[in-house]
Amino acid sequence: MTGNPRALRELGQAARQVNDAQLLKLVAVLDQQQERGAADAVLDPVRARLGHLRPGRPLNLARLLFVPLDSVLVAPRDWRTGQWQVPRTAIMPMLEALRAAEPALLARTEAALTGRTTRDLSLIAQLGGELWQAAEVAFKEPPADWAEAGIPRQSFEEIAQTSSTLWRHAAALWLLRQSGDEGPPESMVRSIFRIIAADGPDAVSLALLAVLPHASEPASMIAIVAGIDRALGPAGERALDRYLAGVQPDFAAGNLASTAAVAARFASILDDLDSSVSRDKPRRAQALQALSLTAATACTERLKAEVEARLLAPLAAAFVAPLVSDAEVADLESTATALRGINESGRRLHASAGAEKEMHTALAVLIREAPRLPETGPGFCRPDALRLLEILAGTGAALRLAPG
Amino acid sequence: MDGRDTAPLERFVAVKAKPADCMERGVAVAFTAPLLCGARLRRNKGSGLEAVVPHPAGREGWFILPWSAAVDALNPTLADRALVAALGTDPPDPARVRLAAMAMAERGLAGRMARRAAIECRGAGDSATRSPLPCVVMIQGFAKSLREWMAFAPLEEDRSRAVAMEAGAIAVAKAAVTILAPSLDPARGGGRDEAARVAQANWVMNGWDLLAILWEQAAPDERPALLKRSIALAPPPASDMLLWPGGQFLAAEINARCPPSRVRCLTVARCEAALSGWLLRA
Numbered sequence: 001m002t003g004n005p006r007a008l009r010e011l012g013q014a015a016r017q018v019n020d021a022q023l024l025k026l027v028a029v030l031d032q033q034q035e036r037g038a039a040d041a042v043l044d045p046v047r048a049r050l051g052h053l054r055p056g057r058p059l060n061l062a063r064l065l066f067v068p069l070d071s072v073l074v075a076p077r078d079w080r081t082g083q084w085q086v087p088r089t090a091i092m093p094m095l096e097a098l099r100a101a102e103p104a105l106l107a108r109t110e111a112a113l114t115g116r117t118t119r120d121l122s123l124i125a126q127l128g129g130e131l132w133q134a135a136e137v138a139f140k141e142p143p144a145d146w147a148e149a150g151i152p153r154q155s156f157e158e159i160a161q162t163s164s165t166l167w168r169h170a171a172a173l174w175l176l177r178q179s180g181d182e183g184p185p186e187s188m189v190r191s192i193f194r195i196i197a198a199d200g201p202d203a204v205s206l207a208l209l210a211v212l213p214h215a216s217e218p219a220s221m222i223a224i225v226a227g228i229d230r231a232l233g234p235a236g237e238r239a240l241d242r243y244l245a246g247v248q249p250d251f252a253a254g255n256l257a258s259t260a261a262v263a264a265r266f267a268s269i270l271d272d273l274d275s276s277v278s279r280d281k282p283r284r285a286q287a288l289q290a291l292s293l294t295a296a297t298a299c300t301e302r303l304k305a306e307v308e309a310r311l312l313a314p315l316a317a318a319f320v321a322p323l324v325s326d327a328e329v330a331d332l333e334s335t336a337t338a339l340r341g342i343n344e345s346g347r348r349l350h351a352s353a354g355a356e357k358e359m360h361t362a363l364a365v366l367i368r369e370a371p372r373l374p375e376t377g378p379g380f381c382r383p384d385a386l387r388l389l390e391i392l393a394g395t396g397a398a399l400r401l402a403p404g
Numbered sequence: 405m406d407g408r409d410t411a412p413l414e415r416f417v418a419v420k421a422k423p424a425d426c427m428e429r430g431v432a433v434a435f436t437a438p439l440l441c442g443a444r445l446r447r448n449k450g451s452g453l454e455a456v457v458p459h460p461a462g463r464e465g466w467f468i469l470p471w472s473a474a475v476d477a478l479n480p481t482l483a484d485r486a487l488v489a490a491l492g493t494d495p496p497d498p499a500r501v502r503l504a505a506m507a508m509a510e511r512g513l514a515g516r517m518a519r520r521a522a523i524e525c526r527g528a529g530d531s532a533t534r535s536p537l538p539c540v541v542m543i544q545g546f547a548k549s550l551r552e553w554m555a556f557a558p559l560e561e562d563r564s565r566a567v568a569m570e571a572g573a574i575a576v577a578k579a580a581v582t583i584l585a586p587s588l589d590p591a592r593g594g595g596r597d598e599a600a601r602v603a604q605a606n607w608v609m610n611g612w613d614l615l616a617i618l619w620e621q622a623a624p625d626e627r628p629a630l631l632k633r634s635i636a637l638a639p640p641p642a643s644d645m646l647l648w649p650g651g652q653f654l655a656a657e658i659n660a661r662c663p664p665s666r667v668r669c670l671t672v673a674r675c676e677a678a679l680s681g682w683l684l685r686a
Contacts, residue, residue, distance in 0.1 A: 121556075122556045125558075175558055178558040179558065179559060179628075181625065181626075181629065182628060182629055182665060184559070185559065185561060188559070326516040326517065326520070329515075329516055330515075330516070330517075333515070333673075334673070337671075337672075337673065375511075376512070381512060383511060383512030383513050384512065384516075386482060386513070387482070387512075387513070387515065390481065390482055391672075395479065395480070395481055395482055395485075398482050399482065399485075402482055
């Protein structure tokens with residue numbers, strides 16, 4: 001793979017335009033590359049989307065070692081000192097230095113990873129524990145090829161300290177990350193952060209940065225942490241501001257169902273974040289408002305781009321086709337479900353959002369055609385139309401056309 | 405089910421008493437509306453129907469709503485309304501609910517997958533004489549899957565909920581096996597008693613079959629929220645069941661009430677898939 005920066009940038013931009021299936025295929029191809037730098041450069045623009053898609057990627061030593069650091073890993077060109085960041089170019093030098101220090105552990109771990117993927121969550125906890133503990137204390141001086149990786153020697157201490165803090169608490173933070181959509185119980189957040197707080201407010205900020213992207217209610221988590229000790233409040237606020245700065249609504253290219261899920265999650269998170277805004281934080285309020293509007297506009301644009309092509313056109317074809325398969329009807333239904341979900345999330349994000357005109361056109365077509373359709377048969381039938389109407393406009397709308 | 409979803413339920417009072425008999429307990433229904441999926445239906449004192457739904461705050465007790473109130477509060481789908489209409493005025497029992505679900509699904513209102521499942525069931529014969537043994541095996545499989553899952557569940561709370569559900573599923577499967585044991589003996593099986601045994605086994609397993617299917621169809625990361633919902637939905641044994649063969653297994657209650665999940669783990673599509681699975685396998 002070429003390391004030409006312009007070509008990589010163009011490939012990265014192209015990756016943003018492809019659909020989910022194509023993106024997953026691209027990731028699979030890039031994961032076979034030995035040279036990570038170029039692959040990382042291509043994937044950098046789509047990392048937020050990959051975070052939602054969660055493809056199972058080969059679980060190798062580098063991935064396992066740096067899982068706890070993924071919230072602070074940045075592309076080399078985005079890396080700034082004093083920001084608790086770790087440039088991706090540090091991964092290989094640090095891994096090789098650890099291999100030199102702990103050859104037996106790394107050989108054993110590497111052997112256990114063969115054929116495993118990042119979906120093996122329990123394996124990550126099981127094998128990661130020992131590896132992260134070893135890494136926490138391994139970096140007293142820069143690895144041998146630090147300079148070759150293009151990282152200044154004077155930045156080593158900051159990078160090592162950031163990494164070491166996250167590795168020290170990695171096992172507990174991994175547990176918080178794995179709590180699912182429901183988020184971890186308050187008691188667990190409190191007991192874990194009480195331990196982290198002993199390392200100081202910076203460690204708390206870093207730990208929060210690591211878990212906030214996985215939290216269903218980030219502002220609520222910050223509030224729990226601030227409740228442990230008032231002195232942790234500013235650390236929480238810093239983490240929240242930095243988390244907010246990295247949040248990007250990207251609803252343009254993913255498939256409709258995953259976009260609907262991402263938009264719904266985004267709307268929930270912004271609801272939660274909204275609760276963190278008080279009069280003394282006008283900048284955050286402004287940032288949240290801008291984010292809501294951007295996300296709502298992205299929802300509307302996506303709807304406008306999809307209703308005709310993905311719903312109206314296949315529907316028109318279905319009305320006249322002598323045979324409409326179950327798969328075609330299922331496709332129409334999942335499209336309608338996703339479109340309604342995106343529309344609802346858009347309106348939740350901003351009252352002015354939504355593609356009412358396009359959605360109304362679809363409803364009008366269904367209301368007009370449903371009574372003319374047969375009750376049963378090989379083609380598109382009345383129950384199929386009623387179900388679409390129910391999905392798009394609710395049961396009440398479908399009931400008006402339903403027989404007795 | 406969260407607070408926003410269940411605000412209309414606030415005017416009802418939770419009933420905590422154990423149901424005296426099966427009719428009072430009601431029949432769990434594979435409704436396709438997420439707020440109703442797994443809720444029970446029973447006859448009220450007149451000729452109408454009542455929905456029995458878990459306490460929305462996750463506390464002990466059940467809310468009992470006239471069906472007309474459930475229509476306002478819990479958003480039944482077209483398919484759910486058609487199912488209830490198909491039930492007519494006879495008191496619901498597992499066999500009648502199954503026939504009504506098949507009739508509704510055949511009309512296509514729960515989707516084409518459910519329609520195919522209903523047609524296949526119809527072709528396989530009368531549901532009232534269907535062997536309950538595959539359902540017993542399915543509930544045993546549910547218990548086994550819970551056991552396997554809890555080994556990897558990251559949270560202690562989830563693990564204890566899984567233990568409670570596993571115990572409930574094992575108890576129900578054991579009770580059903582005890583009821584059906586004479587049917588497995590060629591010398592004792594058959595006859596009028598056979599139909600009564602099948603009916604009793606179906607009552608004992610009612611509701612658990614649907615929970616088993618929902619669990620089986622859920623993705624790993626949906627299971628913690630589904631587990632909370634399943635604990636809320638698990639039907640309590642009626643007092644008369646305790647006197648049936650195997651009733652001793654049902655005496656222990658599931659003691660794992662928990663706050664409702666913040667995550668809406670069920671969607672209409674998921675409930676429809678569960679309905680299809682339930683028609684084919686329960």
